[in-house]
Amino acid sequence: MSSVNNRMTASSIGNTARKLAAPAPAKERRRTPLVVVPAAPRRRSLMFVISCFTVLAAALVGVLTLNIQLSEGQYAIVNLKAQQSSLSKSNQELTQQVQNFSAPQNLAAKAGALGMVPSAGQGQIDLDNLTVTGKAVAAVKDPKSGLVQIAAPEIAGQLSVVTALPDQQPGQAQAPETKTKPVAPAAPEVPKVQLNGGSVPAPAQRTPGN
Amino acid sequence: MSTGRNNRKGGATRVRKRLRIGLGVMLTLLLVVGGKLILIQGFDIGDLAAKAESLRAKTVTLPAQRGAIEDINGNVLANSIIRYNVVIDPSTNTPADTFERRDPKDPTRVVEVSRDQGLKELAALLKQDFNAVKAAATGTSKYSLLAKGVKPDVADQITALNVPGVVTQGTSQRVYPDGSVAGGIVGYLQDGTTGVGGIEQTQDKLLQGTDGSRSFEMGADGLVIPQAPDKVTAAQNGQTVRLTINRDLQYYAQQVIQTRVKSTGAEYGIAVVAEVGTGNIVAMADSNAPDPNNPGGSAAQDLGVRAVQAAVEPGSVEKTLVAAALVEEGKSTPQEQFHIPNEYTVNGQTFGDSFDHPAFNRTLAGILGYSLNTGTVMAGQRLTKQERYDWLKKFGIGEAPDIPLPGVSQGILTTPDKWDGRQEYTVLFGQGVSQSVLQTVMAYQSIANDGVLLKPRLIDAYIGPDGKVQKTPVTEVRRVLSPETAQKTKDMLESVVTAGEWKDAQIAGYRVGAKTGTSQSPCDNGQAGYCGYTASIVGMAPMDDPKYVVEVLIQRPKTNIMGIDGADLFRDIMGQALRMNNVAPSTGAPVHLDQYGPGGSDGTQK
Structure with a gap:
């Protein structure tokens, strides 16, 4: 209501000219009245700005979280790869020891x-026709009959x-x-810096009880 | 009123002016930034993008792992493991009087360590002298090798020391867990990459595989950029080669042969075990077999596989081939009787035997059983020269066996037109012709295998990196003898052991057939005449269905040649092969061919 009143008062201000002949008033009436832009939407725009910032902040936080997640994943991969390689290395080492033994x-x-000696003679028992072939002789320790020992592998x-x-x-x-x-139990060396080709050491982990 | 309007008007102009200036500045900046953007993105002045990319981009080679070599039961004879070279950069280490590292007891704390202390710990881990390590770590050079072949756990401990300038570099090391067991057959590597002996050499390409690569982008912090392209071309690991060798039998054979070579002072000894039905080489033993872990530790002449590389005059083992040929050609039978003088002269060439004897009767089987040169020449001359040559050729003499080892000898079998007056007869008893032990073994394999000569099989299968097993086929070379002749020849061989002179070769429970050979060994290095003897024995068992052929050869023993023909070695190795593979004991009565024929030996038996 007040805005209508305002409009009425506003349109009458400064109208000092006299009335002209007949056609003039029609023209006058057609003129669009000048209006002050209402201030009402101001509250809505504030809401809009706030929501914009919220979205922006959310997006930033989202991107940050995603980035952190990705880097964390990358660190986890580095860590796990370090573990895998050290496990496979120790596996290889143990296999190598088994092969050597x-x-x-x-x-x-x-x-x-x-104190074991090679058998001197074997016999065979055939269960199908219940026969014994060959002559089984008890193994005896005879230093003279010993075979030459082949040299053990010289693995560096x-x-x-x-x-x-x-x-x-x-x-x-x-x-x-x-x-x-002393070799058999792998020495539990805790703080090993695994670089794995990169320059950042994998996160060091404490062992339980440390 | 009017002044207020004027003021307002002036304020608006000023604001507009300021706005214009601001806009102008903004636009200029935008132009500058936009221009730069266009320069960088659009025209790429100075290849900045490429430079940045090259800073981030890394390509690493993914080395293919060299395939393993296994024996028939999957026991590893050769494989590659990770070892580390410890390298120091003295120009970094020398000026660093102290350095920091994590406290081993409390990883969250950082402690300061003096240079000497760090080097002392490093020297202790490397089991080297501290002063030597310090000398290597001091200087202005950029590179100094401290140790090679360091184990992974030690390398990890060295990395944990954090000594400035010290780097551990992973390398692949070839190891041979069984050492000299089948060492010559397995071969060895040169510079850690190229096979230069045995299977490592002949199967080098397959064992090596193909290197792969990985291209990725790495940030300044050394982490792989997750979103960036990451291209991996996987390495194609080498194939595993599975041999037909049984390492336990190989070991036993090597031990047996080494013992005899040592006790007789012989130059070398060879023992070969082949499987009859497949041509598999189950063992191929050499005396003084090289340890591929340290090929430099063996003499040059010991590095190969003599069983295929050394051709020697075979001696009397050749008589069996002649007898088989005579039977196959219908020119004699095992029981045909010959009257044999002490010396036999034909075409002006006189031949004697290894022992003096009055004229006596022997059957063809008896000629083999007593290993008579005279009798062999009497019977063998029924074959024409060309037939003698063709028959030896048929048995594989004079042609290199197709076996994947380097330097396979084909022996020397000259064509009959080049034989001199004596050689045409001596080839009948294995002189004037040379062949490798493997050739002799395969010739006997054809007799044992009902007359069919097979290709020797040394590689049982190739196993791909995916675990796919690709078996090598059993290949028939040719039929040499009819099954009937092969059987008759086997009977004659069995009679050598049951009725002839080599009862030593008997194995309890199994029927055995064997033939010895003692030949004069021509001197090496072009010297004239003979230098010692070659003693050998080749045979098969069990005779009812032969499974294995074994040959044992002793080159130039220094002790008395008689009685060291190796029959006991043959018995030991063959017995071990039979028992190890659970071959059922023989059935049926042993064949006992008459060695003298009608009327007996005329009382001349020794």
């Missing part, structure tokens, strides 16, 4: 060290399983076994 030379030497960095020659005393060959003992 099971090499025929090393096995034979160990067996000899335990690999612990030598056999140091004793075949004609040496069984007790002597026992020595390297004690020597290899």
Whole structure:
């Protein structure tokens, strides 16, 4: 209502000219009245700005979170890859040790060290026709009949399983076994810096109890 | 009123003016920024984009892993493992009097360590002298190699030391867990990459595989940029080669042969075990076999595989081939009797035997059983020269066996037109012709295999990186003998052990057939005459259905040649092969061909 009143008062201000002849008033009436832009939408625009900022902030936070997530994922990948490579390396190392211990030379030497001797003669029992063929002879320890020992593999960095020659005393060959003992349990080296080709060390993890 | 309007008017103009200036500044800035943007993005002045890209982009080679070599049971004979080279940059280390690192006891704390302390710890881990390490770490050079072949756990500990300038570089090391067991066959690598011996050499391409690569972008912090393109061309790992060798039997054979070579002072010894039905080489033992982990530790002549590379005059083992040829050609039978003098002369060439004897009777089987040169020449001359040549050729003499090893010898079998008056007869008992042990073994394999000669199989299968097994086929070379002749020849061989002179070769429970060979060994290096003897024995078992052919050869033993023909070695190795593979004991009565024929030996038996 007040705006209508305003309009009425506004249109009458400063109208000092006299009335002209007949056609003039019609023209006068057609003129669009000048109006002050209403101030009402001001509250709506504030809302709009706030919502804009909210969206912007949300978007920024979203992007930031996504970025953090991605980097975290990247760090996790680096960490897991470091773990994988160290596990596969230690697996390879242990496999290598098993292979070395099971090499025929090393096995034979160990067996000899335990006092085992090659069998002297075998017999065969055929269960189908209940016959015994061949002559089984009890194995005897005969130092003269011993075969020459083939040299153990010379793998660089690999612990030598056999140091004793075949004609040496069984007790002597026992020595390297004690020597290899400390290697068997992989030393739990905690703070290893895994670089994995990059320059950022993987996150160091504490072991439980540390 | 009017002044207020004027003021308002003046204020508006000023605002408009300021707005205009502001807009002008903004537009200029926009123009500058936009222009720069166009310059950078549109025209790319100075290749900035490419430079930036090249800063981020990294391409690393993904090395293909060299395939393993296994024995028939999957025991690894050769494989590649990770080892580290420890390298130091002295120009970085020398000026660093102290450095920081995490406290091993409390990883969250950083401690300061002196240079000497760091180097001392490094030297302790490398098991080197501290002064040597310090000397290597001091200077202005950029590179100094501290240690090679360091194990991963030690390399990790070295990395944890955080000594300035110290880097561990991963390398691939080839290891041979069984060392000299089948060392010559497996071969070795040169410079850690190229195979230069044995299977490593002949199968190099397949073992190597193809290197892959990975292209990615890396930020300044050393992390891979997740959104950037990441192209990976996977490395194609090498194939695993599975041999037909059984490493346990190989080891046993090497031990047996090494023991005999040592006790007789021989130059070398060879033992070969082949499977009859497949041509599989189950063991191929050499004395002084090289350890591929350290090929430099072996003498040059020990590095190869003598069983295929060394051709020697085979001696009497050739008589069996002649006897088989005579039977196949219908020119004799195992029981045909010959009257054999102490010395036999034909075409002005006189031949004697390894022992003196009055004229006596021997059957063809008996000629083999007593290994008579005289009798072999008497019977063998029924074959024309060309037939003798063709028959030896048929048995694979004079042609290189198709086996994937380097330097396979084809032996020397000259054409009959080049034979001199004596050689045309000596080839009948294995002199004037040379062949490798493998050739002899395969010739006997054809007899054992009902007359069919097979290709020797050394590679059982190729196993791809995906685990796909590709078996190599059993290949027939040719039929040499009819099954009937092959059987008759087997009977003659069995009689050598049951009725002839080589009862030592008997194995309890199994029927065995074997033939020895003792030949004079021509001197090496072009010297005239003979230097010692070659003693060998080749045979098969069980005779009711032969499974294995074994040959043992001792080159130039220094002790008395008689009685060291290796029959006991043959028995040991063959016995081990039979028992190891659970071959059922023989059935049926052993064949016992009459060695003398009608009327007996005329009382001349020794």
